[in-house]
Amino acid sequence: MLKTLKKNYLIFLPIAFIAVIAQVDKYDQLTTSGTFGAAIRLAIPICLAGLGGMFSERSGVVNIGLEGMMIMGTWFGAWAAWMYGPWYGILAGIIGGAMFGLIHAVGTVTFQVDHIVSGVAINILAAGVARFLNVVAYADQPTQSATQSPRIDGQVGDFTLPYLSGGGETPSLFGYLQDLDLPFLSDFAGLLLGATSNLSYISIFALTLIPIAAWTLWSTPFGLQMRSVGELPTGSESLGVNVYLMKYIGVMISGGFAGLAGAYLVLESSGIYREGQTAGRGFIGLASMIFGNYKPLGIFMGSGLFGYADALQLRSDDAVHGLLVLISLILLIISIKQIIEKKYLSASISIMLCLGFLIWFLNSETVPSEFVYFTPHITTLIVLSSASQKLRMPKKVGQPYRKGELN
């Protein structure tokens, strides 16, 4: 236990700091159930995209096209939900994403185009197709626009845990604890309340996919074959695995996940398709996959982190202001570590940055809204560059494989 704490102090210490900062009234939005609820809803699409990335990369194909596949998910999801209802939207989103996964697979597996080039092309293609379809599909709508769909109505139900979180007219234990306003205990209750109340069925469906994905990849023959293709394709081929087919399936599942992530964004957060609404979440999903070391649980944790940053950005400028002191504290720890390691130059830079953030924090009331907007993106950068963990990526990821060739 102590060992885990010591190894991952860069994760646990910030959490502890957040809990402390949240004790100040102005920053209590850092740990309310509302914030955590929003964090979960924002983490799910990132997590789905990350799981998508995992399937593709485990089969050996780098998938930069996740963002494009997610865009397809948003468009098809919105269109089908508007035509037939939300669950059809989910289905259409998955199919739309998987179709683009298929294109990526044709490019990378059959034609052996560079994986990143193909992914970039997929992103360009998706943006163009979505724009075109949007003009064509809603041509006779009164609110016709090239960049938006009509508003989608039709909600799926939601679920709240009874007794603990007050589902179905029962008393809410977590809500009671949160209202007591005790230090730390109420914050923790807020976390639990946010995680267990007003979860839509779509969210629950998405959350159940995480263990299913883990089980598929690590406990079934199919999953073993898929992972082997990413590690040692020639060996797999010699044992009778159809390498091309596994890669095709991997990339299409990847697209399906990304498409689901897109449809989820439309149905759960905005209720409308809007151009650019994915806002780089496909790439953040990819980042959470790297952070999570190509494993489902890690991806879930990583996306939770990014979802939390996103939630703060949406809900409260004040809370983001509180993050300034958090950054300052983290820089302080880093600089102490650097002094212990006798890296004095880096340490002095860290201390200067630390003081800079502290001065900024003390001399301002809020963070400018333009900066608040990129909280999740800068979190992604900071996390990726400070998570000095040993990554173990699939051995042959990103490398072309041609049948019968030794590599």
Add this chain to the structure above:
Amino acid sequence: MKLSLRFTSLLAPVFALIVAFGLSTLMLYLIGEDPIETFKIMYDYGKSGKSIVSILNRSVPLYISAVAVAVGFKMGLFNIGVESQYLMGSLLSAALGAAVALPSILHISLIIFVAILSSALWAAIAGYLKVKKGVHEVISTIMLNYIGTGIIAYLLANIFFEKVELSTTAPQTDLLPESARIPSLNAFLGIEDLPNLHGFIIGAVLVGILYYWIVWKTSLGFDLRATGSSPIAAKFSGANPGKLTIFAMMISGGFAGLIGIAPLTGYFFKYTTDFPSGLGFAGITVALLGRNHPIGMAFGAILLSFLERSAQILDLYDVPKEIEKIMQAVIVLSVVVAYEVVKRYVTNRQIKEASKVVSNA
């Protein structure tokens, strides 16, 4: 052999164009428009004198953007962040250019210098993160695009706009003085009755030459290309991959800084919220299309500008002009596939010929 190799590499873009037209024809047919008629309208509109000037003007920043992307590609680096890099450079150079008074040549040089420097420094962040922290440049440049957009919006609205004396509510920088504007070529070329052909088109040609020189004629360029095609071999030949990565990012960003010069000194004269955006992403398309070749990318930029311009007329005929976006995207996707197919075909033929030679001997 050499000639036929050239010929086969031309096959790829031709094939891509055929596929793109085929798919667009299908799309137009499916939505109930007459494809032939649509293409004819586009072509007729695109070849008018006014359109040609507009196409050339559009292709200048597009070409430079492609060069910026291509520098990275040559080293196997994917600089997706050209977008925020050039916007950052444009904003800072616009603000500074409006604040100083200098003789014309110096003034324009200063603007260009500031644009290059600020874009290169912004790009260097991604290089640093890749080398020192192992963050893949695709992810870091994309995150930096969002971060840069935020910073630009903040600087524009809260710092630079404060000093503007115009009575307007849209955030913008001050207008550039006369001395900072690059004149059009119309008087020089004796063109009348047509819109202005912007003078920085010469700058674009120079950028192309500079790109060719850096990448193919200098030892730095050799190291770049060597690292791009075989990192391990390059390392053994004495190249320092870390340093090179940061260098390459900065050169790429430096070229990106030039993207905004044409619009800024040619027809906008200020940085506003509707300063042309999206050129960084379009540059990726052109670089892929032109296969990072200085002349190939010029054709690519002109082709894309032609499509963009000629699609404008479609609205009048009730055809969705977004068909052009699809055409662009399909061209890119089919061109990367086509290049790969051609490459494989050529390699196979070479192997066959080599084996023929061996068996005859």
